Amino acid sequence: MLTDLTDTTAADIRAALRHTRDQMGAPATGVVLNLIIKTDESGQHDAVRAAGQAGREHPCRVLAVISRDPRATSRLDAEIRTGEGTPGQTVLLRLYGPMGEHADSVVMPLLVPDTPVVTWWHGSLPAIPSALPLGALAQRRITDAARAQAPPEALAALAAGYRPGDTDLSWTRATPWRSLLAATLDQVTDEITGGTVSAEEQNPTADLLAAWLSQRMGVPIGREDSGGPGITDVKLTTSAGDITIDRPDGRVATFSRPGQPDRHVALHRRDIAELLAEELRRLDPDEVYGETLAAAAGIPVTS
């Protein structure tokens, strides 16, 4: 069901949300979190779509904040979508003029009470997510350094402004690699003396993965450029030889260990909806991300 409200207020949107809910006979419960998406007109379709897919796993109230012409007079347009194939509700908020600077005042009355809040910047990358009003509302703040013009600088900026509760999708992308590497080290007893992570240029996930490995194992991990896609291989040097995970095509990796046959592992690159779904699974601060981010940016970790 679609409801369009032009030149409206947060109170009217609330009333409309309640009205559509009553009409559809759906109860008030059934939403596990509030997801605020900060996006723009060109990115909103993909962002809301990804949120809708993640919403199958995590029914949420999606509040997409889209800033329009800042020089216009203040105006709020809203588009409410309920029951469009996904659980939960989606509200697209278009903010014109100076109101764009006060998005939090529109969003706050629309949050489902007693339910966690997550803010996702899709597109623009804030320097200090928690310092922005929409970030301050949230217990979890999701950015994506891979979408920045210069990802390494973006990571450095995120590291400088890090607060517990921050997280970045370039870190999420590392999870399959990290779990495979962690499982590998469950089996390997030889000492690891170093290694490299190869990926396409300016890949923040590779930077974080290298920083994580280096920090956890206390050995130098080099970073090499390759043609991609994404991370193409990870090599760990041991006294017995090299352990390598080689993924040239972004889909299937070959896993090699000294003295053992090569094996194939499915290691496909995940789409944004899958990444978002993983992010929404845990809503407490990801300390390991904080430490890894600091290490990647060369900031000494203080615990």
Add this chain to the structure above:
Amino acid sequence: MMHNPLRDPRDRRIPRLAGPCVLVLFGVTGDLASKKLLPAIYDLANRGLLPPGFSMVGFARRDWADEDFAQLTHDAIKAHARTPFREDVWYQLCEGIRFVPGEFADDEAFDLLAQTVKQLDAERGTGGNYAFYLSIPPKAFPQVVQQLKRSGLSTPPEAAGGVQPWRRVVIEKPFGHDLASAQELNAMLDAVFPPSAVFRIDHYLGKETVQNLLAVRFANTLFEPIWNRRYVDHVQITMAEDIGIGGRAGYYDGIGAARDVIQNHLLQLMALTAMEEPLSFAAEGLRAEKEKVLAAVTIPDDLATGTARGQYSAGWQGGIPVVGYLEEQGIPADSTTETYAAVRLTIDNRRWAGVPFYLRTGKRLPTRMTEIAVLFQRAPHLPFDATETEELGQNALVIRVQPDEGVTLRFGSKVPGSAMEVRDVNMDFAYGESFTESSPEAYERLLLDVLIGDPPLFPRQEEVELSWTILDPIEDFWSTCAKPDQYAAGSSGPRSADELLARDGRSWRRL
């Protein structure tokens, strides 16, 4: 085990992963394999929880090659897997699929099996770790277990490079049909596998809701203070099925509802509901508490009034006419096997003295549902007129195990209006609606636990024996009685079951 620097308890994105291993499946042509086991293995692989090189060997009396078994697996996955089909995941899994044709009596076939897994160790680096899943009729257990021993499959080699390869065996219910046969089965397994290597699957314990029972009880302050005889009036544990015996006539007749369901599922649910807080959720702590409470269970003094059993007769089930149990194919016309069983149990300890636990299960009941309902005592005094609270029932906490998994809390609330009138309302928590994670299927969870070697969710032999100790006298009594009471298919059970509760001034929850 050496500390792995990449593992950090704070890092909860990294899942528990099984180590390199081979899963040997006996009974791959069965229903369970294609509906549950094979899809669960794929789902595990798709979630990235199986190790590189994970391999699977099927063993059955079929003239098949590896490709035929791979095809069967492929079809089973396409039809029943919960996660979407991905070509690259299938490719990874498919590379490690082998098939060994043969009979259980055939020494050569088992020698070939031993050779096949050895070869997998060399080709796929599975490290000599084997899990044997016996999805076969219990009468074939001794033969297979003996063959595993004879062919040397059950004995792990010496530790190499500081890592000791493991062997595990997985068995499904029934774990015997009475205490003596359960002990016999155990002795047979015990002669070949150490107790820690035997995993008894009770798929109910793999269900998210059942594990949630422990979270509800022991993670909250709200429920534990009232979880005792001072507040609880009684507990009803139900597993109702709408289906008949289907194609299981050969297995079911002579076994019956109590042995099939009460002995394992319902007594396990009862133990989890009633047990004290374990020292920890590790296997030892959990099993110790379950055993304590099972040992404290007492059966009614008068079994004639404290139990009920029934057999479905022809009737209408969900708008479809169905035949009675005695007319089912393969069932003798004079069978006295019960398809419905209910018992009233009590627990002799300080927490539960005097609180009856009513357990019931049956086939061809109106719906399929499993639940644990804790019903609380009425308030000792109501400051309302009797008419105002006419519609107020007992407060209840209901754990819905399946379907529609979740928890319902039932309590009285004022009916809107100018008059004071109190009526029961529900406060509902549904898994599907409240969680940010989709729950794994029970078999997925249990298979992963087997491969990791994590035993808390598997009942130990002691629990199996304690359960038979509870059930055996009841079965003995029933065997002296005449035929079970008839109940029409699609009804909610025999009248004797209703009378069982009516004698205590109670009634069953509606199915």
